[in-house]
Structures are given as C-alpha cells and as structure tokens.
Amino acid sequence: KAGVTQTPRYLIKTRGQQVTLSCSPISGHRSVSWYQQTPGQGLQFLFEYFSETQRNKGNFPGRFSGRQFSNSRSEMNVSTLELGDSALYLCASSRGDSHEAFFGQGTRLTVV
Amino acid sequence: GQQLNQSPQSMFIQEGEDVSMNCTSSSIFNTWLWYKQDPGEGPVLLIALYKAGELTSNGRLTAQFGITRKDSFLNISASIPSDVGIYFCAGQLRGGSQGNLIFGKGTKLSVKP
Numbered sequence: 001k002a003g004v005t006q007t008p009r010y011l012i013k014t015r016g017q018q019v020t021l022s023c024s025p026i027s028g029h030r031s032v033s034w035y036q037q038t039p040g041q042g043l044q045f046l047f048e049y050f051s052e053t054q055r056n057k058g059n060f061p062g063r064f065s066g067r068q069f070s071n072s073r074s075e076m077n078v079s080t081l082e083l084g085d086s087a088l089y090l091c092a093s094s095r096g097d098s099h100e101a102f103f104g105q106g107t108r109l110t111v112v
Numbered sequence: 113g114q115q116l117n118q119s120p121q122s123m124f125i126q127e128g129e130d131v132s133m134n135c136t137s138s139s140i141f142n143t144w145l146w147y148k149q150d151p152g153e154g155p156v157l158l159i160a161l162y163k164a165g166e167l168t169s170n171g172r173l174t175a176q177f178g179i180t181r182k183d184s185f186l187n188i189s190a191s192i193p194s195d196v197g198i199y200f201c202a203g204q205l206r207g208g209s210q211g212n213l214i215f216g217k218g219t220k221l222s223v224k225p
Contacts, residue, residue: 004154033212043155043200043215056212090154092213099143099162099204101213103154 002027004093004104012110018079021107025072025093032074033101034066037088049074050096081111118201118216125191126224133219134185135201143204144177144184148197155200191223
C-alpha cells in the first residue's frame with residue numbers, strides 16, 4: 001500500500017511569489033491535514049480537509065490556503081511568500097474516523 | 113494556543129540503555145500519538161493510545177496514556193544506534209477536530225555505540 005506522497009520534495013522561491021504544494025493521501029483515506037515545521041516553532045497545524053471541505057483551520061494568515069479534490073488529493077497554496085515561510089511542509093492523511101495520522105516526507109520550501 | 117510540554121529536549125545515551133521521555137499538558141486529550149522523525153523525512157507513527165491508563169507496546173517501545181488524560185510517556189528499552197532521531201508526542205484535544213493534532217517540541221535522541 002503506497003504511503004502519503006508529497007510533491008515536490010524541494011522548492012526555492014523568491015519573496016512575493018506564490019507556491020502550490022501537492023499531497024496524495026493513502027488510498028482510502030479521506031482526511032488530509034497540513035502542518036508547517038520550523039526549528040523554532042516545531043510542528044504547527046495549518047488546516048484539515050475532509051471530503052473536499054475544510055474541517056478545521058489553524059492560526060495562520062489568509063495567505064495560506066488549501067483545497068481537496070474528489071479523489072482526496074490535496075493542494076496547499078501560499079501567496080505573497082515571506083522569508084519566514086521557509087519551512088518543511090508536511091501533510092498527513094487519515095481515514096477520517098481515526099486519529100492515526102500518517103505523514104508524507106514533506107516539501108522543503110526555501111524563500112530567498 | 114494549546115501546547116504540549118515534552119521532556120527532555122535531548123538525550124545522549126549509551127547503546128543498550130533504556131530511554132524514557134514524556135509529554136504533559138494542562139488540557140485533557142482524547143488521543144495520544146508518538147512519532148519518530150529522521151532528518152529530512154516526515155514523522156513516522158510509532159504508537160497510538162486511545163484510553164486513559166492504556167499501556168501499548170511496539171517491539172522495544174512502550175507508551176502509556178496517563179490516567180488524568182493530561183500526560184503520556186514513551187519508553188525505549190535496550191536502545192540501538194538506529195533509534196537515533198527526534199521523537200514527538202502528539203495529541204488530539206477533547207472536543208477537537210480529528211485532523212488537528214497538537215505536537216510537543218520533540219526529544220532528540222543520540223545513541224553512542
């Protein structure tokens with residue numbers, strides 16, 4: 001059974017640009033959550049999607065947005081990038097009725 | 113916001129020693145999860161706990177869900193070099209969304225052969 005797949009693995013962007021990250025969950029999983037990981041703040045919850053609807057949202061500015069497609073794949077978008085957005089972005093999938101979340105390898109975003 | 117206090121921040125141990133780390137909070141949790149993360153990779157789920165007092169093992173790893181629902185600990189017995197990594201506790205708050213996990217800051221484990 002394939003795990004959670006995130007693409008791309010690495011990205012370098014310039015301040016002010018926007019970026020889209022992709023996450024394909026484990027087959028059969030309907031919930032996808034996104035997290036930002038930085039050395040200073042640790043793992044912080046961005047938002048969760050379940051059956052194409054945003055079910056919960058963390059304390060991040062509106063520049064961070066996401067969506068989920070009918071096949072449960074999810075994308076996360078960050079607009080008007082800032083240097084502080086440099087981080088490892090992780091997505092996690094779960095069945096939706098279970099709290100066990102399985103993570104992808106992450107996308108390392110560097111903003112210069 | 114809500115946070116978990118995970119300790120210790122780092123540990124340097126000799127191969128073969130046992131390891132213990134814990135997470136505490138002032139809030140009540142419905143679920144506790146323990147993850148391990150290797151450099152450049154995503155966290156890997158080690159153990160999931162669902163009931164207060166529950167004790168669960170996965171090989172050399174044992175974790176417990178505290179009776180008060182506000183804490184959890186993870187033990188690793190007879191450590192080996194491949195145990196090196198960062199261990200995170202995570203929990204779902206009572207009444208919180210299933211997808212919204214609160215994470216500890218992690219315990220960095222180093223094992224000397």
